[in-house]
Amino acid sequence: WYAQKTQRTGINTECKYLLLQHAFETLDCIAVEFRTNFHNRPSRNAIQRLGAKQDGILRNHRIDDHGNLRDTVVYSILNSEWPTVKTSLQHMMKR
Structure with missing residues (x-):
């Protein structure tokens, strides 16, 4: 989670890039999964901007606070998908 003042500053993009790079290039992961609350539109948008694809919705999956x-x-x-996502994230970080 990021403080609101740091959201949409590029910090999320760079952090996720480094985590994804480690997952795919060091740990040799097959896939990396992201989960978020259906009603958390900012989080969903951020995940989609990374290049992640929506796999589905788990209905009544958790009990909230x-x-x-x-x-x-x-x-x-x-x-x-990582090579394409990697290139896209690198371009995003150059802006």
Whole structure:
């Protein structure tokens, strides 16, 4: 989680780039998964900007802090997609 003042500053992009690079290039992961609350539109948008694809929605997946059931959106980036995602993220960080 990032403080609101750091959101949309490029910090998320650079952090995720480094984590994805480590996952795919060091750990040889097959896929990296992201999950977020269905109603958290800023988080969903940030994940999509990374190049992750939506895999699905887990309905009534979790109980939130208020005791309500929530839906979780699942995204992923596959190792076969990493070269394209990597190039895109590098261009985004140059701006």
